[in-house]
Amino acid sequence: MKGIEQVGPGLAAARLGAVAQDGPGFVWTPGGGLTPVGPRVDRTAQSQSPDKRDLLLGLTIYELAGLVSDPAQRQMIQRLSADLMRSAVQGITARTG
Numbered sequence: 001m002k003g004i005e006q007v008g009p010g011l012a013a014a015r016l017g018a019v020a021q022d023g024p025g026f027v028w029t030p031g032g033g034l035t036p037v038g039p040r041v042d043r044t045a046q047s048q049s050p051d052k053r054d055l056l057l058g059l060t061i062y063e064l065a066g067l068v069s070d071p072a073q074r075q076m077i078q079r080l081s082a083d084l085m086r087s088a089v090q091g092i093t094a095r096t097g
Contacts, residue, residue: 051091058085 048056058081065077 049092051088051095055085055088055092058082058088 062078062081062085065074065081068074068077
């Protein structure tokens with residue numbers, strides 16, 4: 001067992017294998033059993049098209065912008081991430097015809 005982490009109020013999960021070091025392994029949750037965890041998230045991201053990756057990154061950045069305390073900076077980040085998402089959607093729709 002590599003470690004125990006809290007995954008919710010009163011819930012814990014045990015990491016098995018090399019999950020803590022970005023390797024493959026399993027996560028065990030009480031009542032949920034073992035769930036396989038693949039190695040390194042960046043390998044999953046590399047299998048996506050650049051437009052899909054940009055769309056997901058844009059959405060993530062937009063959501064994180066809500067944590068910025070300065071309203072002007074927050075709006076700028078949200079505007080730029082919205083532009084990134086818009087461009088990504090245009091690229092995706094252009095390929096689907």
